[in-house]
Amino acid sequence: MMEGLPIDxxxxxxxxxxxxxxxxxxxxxxxxxxxxxxKLLQQNSMAPALLLSLLLMVFIGLRPxxxxxxxxxxxxxxxxxxxxxxxxxxxxxxxxxxxxxxxxCRVSGLSIHxxxxxxxxxxxxxxxxxxxxxxxxxxxxxxLFFLSAFSTYQFGVNGMRNGMACSMAIWAFAIAADNGFxxxxxxxxxxxxxxGVHRSLSxxxxxxxxxxxxIKSPKWAIYFWLLSIGVSLVAGGTMINFFSGLGxxxxxxxxxxxxxxxxxxxxxxxxxxxxxxYSAMPIWLTWYVTKKAEKERAEFGDTIEEAETNxxxxxxxxxxxxxxxxxxxATTYILANSFWVMVIKAAFSNRFAYLSWFLxxxxxAYAVIRLHIWEDQDRKAGMIxxxxxxxxxxxxxxxxx
Numbered sequence: 001m002m003e004g005l006p007i008d009x010x011x012x013x014x015x016x017x018x019x020x021x022x023x024x025x026x027x028x029x030x031x032x033x034x035x036x037x038x039k040l041l042q043q044n045s046m047a048p049a050l051l052l053s054l055l056l057m058v059f060i061g062l063r064p065x066x067x068x069x070x071x072x073x074x075x076x077x078x079x080x081x082x083x084x085x086x087x088x089x090x091x092x093x094x095x096x097x098x099x100x101x102x103x104x105c106r107v108s109g110l111s112i113h114x115x116x117x118x119x120x121x122x123x124x125x126x127x128x129x130x131x132x133x134x135x136x137x138x139x140x141x142x143x144l145f146f147l148s149a150f151s152t153y154q155f156g157v158n159g160m161r162n163g164m165a166c167s168m169a170i171w172a173f174a175i176a177a178d179n180g181f182x183x184x185x186x187x188x189x190x191x192x193x194x195x196g197v198h199r200s201l202s203x204x205x206x207x208x209x210x211x212x213x214x215i216k217s218p219k220w221a222i223y224f225w226l227l228s229i230g231v232s233l234v235a236g237g238t239m240i241n242f243f244s245g246l247g248x249x250x251x252x253x254x255x256x257x258x259x260x261x262x263x264x265x266x267x268x269x270x271x272x273x274x275x276x277x278y279s280a281m282p283i284w285l286t287w288y289v290t291k292k293a294e295k296e297r298a299e300f301g302d303t304i305e306e307a308e309t310n311x312x313x314x315x316x317x318x319x320x321x322x323x324x325x326x327x328x329x330a331t332t333y334i335l336a337n338s339f340w341v342m343v344i345k346a347a348f349s350n351r352f353a354y355l356s357w358f359l360x361x362x363x364x365a366y367a368v369i370r371l372h373i374w375e376d377q378d379r380k381a382g383m384i385x386x387x388x389x390x391x392x393x394x395x396x397x398x399x400x401x
Contacts, residue, residue, distance in 0.1 A: 003111070003113055004062050004063060004064040004065060004113045005058075005059070005062045005063060005064065007063075007064065009063065009064045009066035009068045009069065010068055012059070012060075012063050012064075012068070012069075012157075013068075013153060013396065015059070016056070016059070016060070016153050017153065017392065017393055017396045017401070018393065020144070020147045020148045020389065020392075021148065021389045021390070021392070021393040023052070023144065024144050024148050024385050024386055024388070024389035025386050025389065027140075027141065027144060027382060027385060027386075028382035028383060028385060028386035029382075030382070031378045031379060031381060031382030032379050032382055032383070033379075034376065034378035034379055035375070035376045035378075035379065036375065036376065036377070036378060037372060037375075037376075037377035037378050037381075038378065039378045040137075040138060040141075040368075040369055040377060040378055040381055041137070042137070043137050044137060044138050044139070044140055044141075045140075046132065046136075046139050046140070048140045049128065049131070049132075049139045049140040049142075049143040049144075050128070052143065052147070053124050053125070053128045053143060056120075056124055056147065057117070057120045057121050057124050057125070058117070058120075060120045060123075060124070060153075060156045060157060061113075061116050061117030061118070061119065061120030061121065062113055062116070062117055063116070063157060065112065065113075069157040069158055070154075070157070070158035070159075071158050071159065071160070072116070072157060072158065072160070075116075075160060075161075076112055078102070079102060079105075079106065079112050079115060080112070082102075084103045084106060084107065085099060085100075085103055088100065090196070092195070092196075092199075093199075094199075095161065095196060095197055095198060095199060096196045097193055097196030097197050098161055098164075098196065098197045098198070100196075101118070102115065105118065116160075119160050119164055120156065122164050122167065122168070123155075123156055123160070123163050123164045123167050124147075124156070124167070125167075126164075126167035126168045126170060126171040127143070127146050127167040127170050127171070128143060129171045129174070130167070130170035130171040130172075130173065130174040130362070131143050131146060131170075131174075131362070131365070133171070133174035133175060133177075134174045134177065134325070134362070134365075134366055134370075135365060135366060135369045135370055137369075138369045141365065141368075141369060141381065141385060142361075142362075142365040142366075142369060144385060144389070145361035145362070145364055145365040145385060145388060146361045146362065146365070148361070148385070148388055148389035148392055149357070149360055149361040149388070149392065150278065150357070150360075150391065150392050150395060150401060151353075151354050151357045151358070151360075152361075153401070154401065155354055155358070159351060159354065161197060161198050162198050162200065162351065162354055162355075163354070163358070164197055164198075165194045165195070165197040165198035165200075165201045166194075166198075166201065166204070166354065166355070166358035167358070168190055168191075168193060168194035168197065169190075169191060169194050169201055169204055169205070169208075169358070170358065170359070170362060171190055172187040172188075172190035172191045172194065173187070173208055173328075173329065173332070173359075175187040175190065176208075176212070177324075177325045177328065177329075191205055200352075200355060201355075203336055203339055203355050204332060204336045204355055204356070204358075204359070207331075207332045207333075207335035207336040207339075207356075208328070208332045210331070210332075210335060211327070211328045211329075211331035211332045211335065212328050215331050215335075216327070217290065217327070218286045218287075218290055218327050218330045218331045218334065219287070219290055221330075221331040221334040221335050221338075222283060222286065222287055222334060224334070224335065224338050225283060225334050225335075225337065225338045225341065227338075228338040228339075228341040228342050229276070229341055231342055232341050232342050232343075232344055232345065272344050275344065275353060276341065276344070278391070279337050279340075279341075279353070279356070279357070279360075281360075281364070282330065282333055282334075282359075282360055282363040282364055283330075283333075283334055283337075285330075285363070285364065285367055286326075286330040286334065286363070286367075288373070289317065289326065289330075289367060289371060289373060292317055292373065293317045293318070293323065296317055317371055317372055317373065318370065318371045318372060322370045322371060323371070325366065325370075326363075326366055326367060326370065326371060329359060329362060329363050329366055330363050330367075332359060333356050333359040333360065333362075333363050334356075336355050336356035336359070337353070337356035337357075339352070339355070339356075340352045340353045340355065340356055361388070364384060364388065368380065368381035368384055368385075369381065
């Protein structure tokens with residue numbers, strides 16, 4: 001039976017955070033000398049992204065069992081002592097797939113470390129498949145955006161079930177972006193499986209459907225996000241109670257009604273202006289892209305592709321398909337983040353923030369790789385990645401990550 005890596009658990013986050021940060025900065029220096037977008041447009045090998053992903057699957061998956069990794073201890077306890085289901089059934093009121101994977105591992109006699117390794121494979125692997133599907137020409141940069149994100153490490157070792165489900169959603173959204181019947185059908189199956197891992201995924205799924213079929217311009221989602229800030233400030237407690245009653249995540253009611261109880265365990269309760277400022281970066285970028293596209297449409301007129309597909313905002317900044325995919329990804333993020341803003345005063349609201357934050361690096365990566373926003377986009381893409389990673393390492397040093 002395989003055991004965990006013989007490493008001090010307290011240095012695991014140091015190796016992860018500093019390692020990913022250094023690689024991201026090195027990539028920036030590789031791009032900083034360019035004054036165009038040739039490096040982003042050229043086909044890059046997937047080997048570096050795949051190799052780094054595999055190394056981190058092993059490193060995170062086979063980490064020692066230790067309280068340093070938060071809920072890992074609770075997951076381990078459940079693996080050892082929870083009763084094994086003797087019958088299989090798809091129950092949408094329970095995380096049936098999560099239980100099935102866990103019970104199959106237990107029945108097969110796999111060690112707890114192999115089970116954690118399988119979770120890490122699905123967590124990082126599904127994000128890799130999604131990045132490859134969306135920006136296959138530069139999967140390396142896209143994966144660095146994902147791995148250097150503020151919440152990626154924590155949801156790989158702590159909120160594992162949530163993280164695994166959200167990575168499956170990234171892959172599903174990437175498949176659905178093809179907009180073909182086969183793609184939509186496949187994406188639907190993957191989302192059903194992801195819902196079977198964590199039911200809270202109903203929120204980003206609903207946001208994705210709204211972004212795909214209802215809201216054609218991200219501007220309306222941005223207006224809704226701004227409105228959600230006012231709603232949270234004026235009626236935050238009411239919104240917490242309302243969403244608690246929807247039942248998509250059983251922990252919401254406990255956290256929402258016990259802010260005083262959990263205050264000592266959470267760095268800060270109340271309205272999180274710092275988290276809000278962090279969440280605003282993809283929203284600002286979306287606004288910038290949308291306004292630039294509108295300006296170019298007014299100056300140059302509609303493209304033939306845009307006229308045929310009736311996609312709003314597809315000016316010279318991108319082809320109609322790329323602009324459509326960006327609009328969907330960005331709008332999904334903004335709508336899901338708006339929900340979190342409304343319940344931001346709840347204790348441990350960062351758990352619910354991840355229902356939008358998992359798309360944070362995907363939106364940034366897709367914009368800077370696929371859309372022609374600046375003349376010197378190589379340099380700016382590398383800079384955005386470096387700043388993205390810098391924020392994460394600063395938060396880690398300050399004890400916030």
